[in-house]
Amino acid sequence: MSAAAGAVRARRRRKRLRRAGWNAIALAVFAAMVFPVYWMVATAFKSDDEIVGLTPTWLPEHPTLAHFRAAVEKPFFWTDVKNSLIVVSVTVAVSIVLAFLAAVALAKYRFTGRKLFVVLVIGIQMLPQTALIIPLYVVLARYRQVNALSGVVLTYMTFVLPFSVWTLRGFIIGIPKELEEAAMVDGSTRLGAFVKILLPLVAPGLVATSVFAFIQSWNEYIFARVLLNDQAKQTVTVWLSYFYGTSRHIDWGALMAGSTLTAIPVVIFFLLVQRRIAFGLTAGAVRG
Amino acid sequence: MRSRVFVALLAAVALGVVAATASAAGSRQAANRLTVWLQVDAQSGWPDVVANANQQFERDHPGWTVDVQYQNWGDHLQKLDAALAGGTAPDVVEMGNTEMTKYMAAGAFADLTGSKSKFANSGSWLKGLASSATYRGKLFGVPYYAGSRVVTYRTDLFKKAGITKLPTSLAELTADARKLLDRNKQRGFSPIYIAGTDWYVAMSFVYDYGGSIARTSGGKWYGNLDSKRSIAGLNAYKQFFLAVSRASKTTDEIHPNPYDVYAQGLAGAMLGPSWFSCCVGKYKNVTAQFVMPSHVKGQPMPGFLGGSDLAVPVGSSHQSAAVDWIADFTSTESEKALQAKGNIPNATNLLGASVNERAAARSWFVPTAKHWVDVENGNILRNMLAQILTGKLSVKQAASSASDNITRVLNQS
Amino acid sequence: MLGSRLTPDAAIAGARPGPRRRVSRARVARGATPYLLLLPVAVAIGAILGYPLVDLVRLSFQRYGLFELIRHSGSWVGVANYSSVLRDGVFWHTLLRTVVFTAANVGLTMVLGTLLALLLVRVSAWARVVLTAGLVLVWSMPVVVAVQVWYWMTNFQNGVVNYVLTSLGVGDFFQHDWYATTFSQLALVTTLIVWGALPFVAITVYAALAQVPHELVEAAQIDGAGPLRVFRDVTVPVLRPVLLILTSLSIIWDFGVFTQPYLLIGQSKITPGNYLMGIYLFEEGYFRGDYGRGAAIAILMLLIVAALSVVYVRRMARMGEEAT
Structure with a gap:
């Protein structure tokens, strides 16, 4: 066996060891991050006595579905899940399309008023949302958008749009100039080239942004609460608030079960798009 | 050229979507629809009482429908403010009795003085509730129900500690608590659980x-906690708390819920609303209640009379229908049904002899000042109690600083 | 010239002089393109937020309490709301507390988030999937729910945190009161906010890392650059726009944060002694029904956060110029 081959093998072993070390760290981080989530799910499966018990148990001793049943049977669960899905999908779809257009304009064109628009987009996000509740309500009431899902969609767009424009712009700027130039030299037309070259390159950014927009609007509570009065028209976070908004007994188990159910659609959405993020690395390298 | 068309097309599509969302169905108030905001307690506790009142109302008012929308205590005022600003306030709204004054003073509610006779038992309404709905001699709300605070206790632990008869004075109760403590050495055990900053x-x-x-x-309003008698009361509270409760000195009566501590087996008794007995877990069969005794033997200690009123926002375009619905919902029959669910009915002639109702015989209520709710929400009292119990300040220092604060807040323009 | 320039066009302009000599109609088209692209967003935001923003500014110069709210009309008081806020000692204490709080939260979020993203690149594929899934689980938790869980884990009676710390022998944490002091309260809020923000930062930075061209990394490595140099000279330039955006967004969010501290500390423990700006605004302006003063606080907050993030925004703008 030659010395060179031995050295190669030693380097490979070192590399494997290092990777194993990183993996171990990743698992530790995973455990620490996920513990609160685990605690929520575990509590949802525990019996009432076990939940208030003085010594916490790591695993439910007598796992029960009673809390999940109570949550699902609570009035308006399915209606409100449906409402949330409608609000979120419309908000995300419309926002991402509009934001992408604006982001291209900001990142790739120079024009008068560009700076003003950037300042506006950033400035809007600096406004404390609590301050906007009443002025926004008054406007929406004027357009008969109170107690309507469309009013909530419009409201969500006001904070999802600036954010999305802002982040997508960052992703578009991050694309190395050489790639675009290469595409142009290849003879593509102006915007056609953009769409062909930009879209695949920006895909991870689009996905990350839409995941964010999805989660942001799925989890929003304050505006939905103020704008929607009718329980049949509310979103699922508002539905959840009825667990702890009573002056009476708070059913911790059912609250945790309801919370767990509320989180599921986000996880599903992510699973649907995670390939784009998880394999974004390679996608970025292949670059058409 | 192609790119321009493409951009224009995308923009058009995008605008179309925005327009479509914007014009989707909004809420249009039907002419004959009465919108009622009740707290969620009614939905989980007595939906049948609500349904009966609605039926009665719809029978008497053909063509009308009642739309009851349930609210949460945590943010219902924020919602009400927004709705008042947007001109979309409901026709009837349930208010906590300590929340009324601010809104009455601002002219948020319709004057119901002329309709008073339409409401059942209006001559004998509980004083605590009726005064919370009255501002400058005018009636702006109808008492809905009340709740008082009692001692919920473990009969088995009391028996084991050799307590054979219920205490009739504060001194007896404190002595009983000592006996309970002697028999229960478990760490964290409170003979009588009280949250440190439970200002009620x-x-x-x-x-x-x-x-x-x-x-x-x-x-003019003056804070009165620094008066000699108030300080005597605060001193008594401090001594009692330190003797009987192992609760956090800085926490309120929701974090944790006292009944959760009780259900953990960590309390011999707890002080709070009578419905606390709902949630005691496995101790259901060894739980009973008595009236909190005064420091004067044989008397009950005055308890806070919490409760709800029903009011009609001035913006409502169905004020007379709203009055009729309230009358149906607070009828003798309704109130009796509420009583059966463990609440105190709104009138003295309906009162029974339950512990809850006996405790209501001596009650106190918060100052009916326009800015009272700012004192409550500003946590002036809770902050003072935390300072007293942790020993950060002496009773006198804490009380006089809180008193000054109260004077300032209550006299704001 | 219409003040508009399509970048790639200009980039090629030297190589192919063709477009320069085209008729002006093409220029007009180019001039209109960015505006057409911006139009939908501008219309959407303008239509929904335009009036509320004007309204907010108007309110800040009016006496506008519950009484005025019901009658839909306030009375002009000039800058009285602003001067009352600026003369309020509570405002300045709160501002200082919030700046320190924001610095701690943003710093922790950005450093830990970037480290997590770099970790994601280094681990095996399966570990990456596991870790990303975990991050998304965390991310998917609604804030209101996370607050409940946090409270549940740290509660005085039987919080699992006290139990674990006691079991580990860290000390006697039986019925330790995590909500007893302002520092302890805000430290808990910090853990909650950083925990909740990490997934977003980590996943976004990770997505941005995907844009780092492999060839460049390899070329640098062949040139003998160590991992630190590769990171500094190849990775950071690509990440910079995203990192800057994330930092400025974090500053904006953390400075005005409301839900987490308000719900976790709990309304009943909120006093001027532990206010953050978002809570100050809500308590003094809205909870008390003094909407004019609330509007003034909101506008002051806007100005302050603008001042705090101006460094980032200006660097952003400069970078934008470089990129175009």
Whole structure:
């Protein structure tokens, strides 16, 4: 066996060891991050006595579905899940399309008023949302958008749009100039080239942004609460608030079960798009 | 050229979507629809009472429908403010009795003085509730129901500690608590669980010793916690708390829920609303209640009379229908049904002999000042109690600083 | 010239002089393109937020309490709301507390988030999937729910945190009161906010890392650059726009944060002694029903956060110029 081959093998072993070390760290981080989530799910499966018990148990001793049943049977669960899905999908779809257009304009064109628009987009996000509740309500009431899902969609767009424009712009700027130039030299037309070259390159950014927009609007509570009065028209976070908004007994188990159910659609959405993020690395390298 | 068309097309599509969302169905108030905001307690506790009132109303008013929308205590005022600003307030709204004054003073509610006779038992409404719905001699709300605070206790532990008869004075109760403590050495065990900053309990001591939170003189409000009697009450509270409760000295009566501590087996008794007995877990069969005794033997300690009123926002375009619905919902029959669910009915002639109702015989209420709710929400009392119990400040120092604060807040323009 | 320039066009302009000599109609088209692209967003935001923003500014110069709210009309008081806020000692204490709080939260979020993203690149594929899934689980938790869980884990009676710390022998944490002091309260809020923000930062930075061209990394490595140099010279330039955006967004969010501290500390423990700006605004302006003063606080907050993030925004703008 030659010395060179031995050295190669030693380097490979070192590399494997290092990777194993990183993996171990990743698992530790995973455990620490996920513990609160685990605690929520575990509590949802525990019996009432076990939940208030003085010594916490790591695993439910007598796992029960009673809390999940109570949550699902609570009035308006399915209606409100449906409402949330409608609000979120419309908000995300419309926002991402509009934001992408604006982001291209900001990142790739120079024009008068560009700076003003950037300042506006950033400035809007600096406004404390609590301050906007009443002025926004008054406007929406004027357009008969109170107690309507469309009013909530419009409201969500006001904070999802600036954010999305802002982040997508960052992703578009991050694309190395050489790639675009290469595409142009290849003879593509102006915007056609953009769409062909930009879209695949920006895909991870689009996905990350839409995941964010999805989660942001799925989890929003304050505006939905103020704008929607009718329980049949509310979103699922508002539905959840009825667990702890009573002056009476708070059913911790059912609250945790309801919370767990509320989180599921986000996880599903992510699973649907995670390939784009998880394999974004390679996608970025292949670059058409 | 192609790119321009493409951009224009995308923009058009995008705008179309925005327009479509914007014009989707909004809520249009039907002419004959009465919108009612009730707290969620009614939905989980007595939906049948609501349904009966609605039926009655719809029978008497053909063509009308009642739309009851349930709200949460946590943010219902924020919602009400927004709705008042947007001109979309409901026709009837349930208010906590300590929340009424601010809104009455601002002219948020319709004057119901002329309709008073339409409401059942309006001549004998509970004083605590009726006064919370009255501002400058006019009636702006209808008492809905009340709740008082009692001692919920473990009969088995009391028996084991050799307590054979229920205490009739504060001193007896404190002695009983000592006995309970001797028999239960478990760490964290409270003979009588009270959350440190539970101001409803603490102020009951103040009123029991003849003190008060604030007094009025010459049209001006003055904080009164630094008066001699109030300080005596606060001292008594401090001593009682330190002797009987192992609760956090800085926490309120929701974090944790006292009944959760009780269900953990960590309390021999707890002070709070009578419905606390709902949630005691496995101790259901060894749980009973008695009236909190005063420091004067044989008397009950005055308790805070919590409750709800029903009001009609001025913006409502169905004010007379709203009055009719309230009359149906607070009828003798309705109130009796509420009583059966463990609440105190709104009138003295309906009162029974339950512990809850006996405790209501001596009660106190917060100052009916326009800015009272700012004192409550500003946590002036809770902050004072935390300072007293942790020993950060002496009772006198804490009380006089809180008193000054109360004077300032209550006299804001 | 219409003040508009399509970048790639200009980039090629030297190589192919063709477009320069085209008729002006093409220029007009180019001039209109960015505006057409911006139009939908501008219309959407303008239509929904335009009036509320004007309204907010108007309110800040009016006496506008519950009484005025019901009658839909306030009375002009000039700058009285602003001067009352600026003369309020509570405002300045709160501002200082919030700046320190924001610095701690943003710093922790950005450093830990970037480290997590770099970790994601280094681990095996399966570990990456596991870790990303975990991050998304965390991310998917609604804030209101996370607050409940946090409270549940740290509660005085039987919080699992006290139990674990006691079991580990860290000390006697039986019924330790995590909500007893302002520092302890805000430290808990910090853990909650950083925990909740990490997934977003980590996943976004990770997505941005995907844009780092492999060839460049390899070329640098062949040139003998160590991992630190590769990171500094190849990775950071690509990440910079995203990192800057994330930092400025974090500053904006953390400075005005409301839900987490308000719900976790709990309304009943909120006093001027532990206010953050978002809570100050809500308590003094809205909870008390003094909407004019609330509007003034909101506008002051806007100005302050603008001042705090101006460094980032200006660097952003400069970078934008470089990129175009």
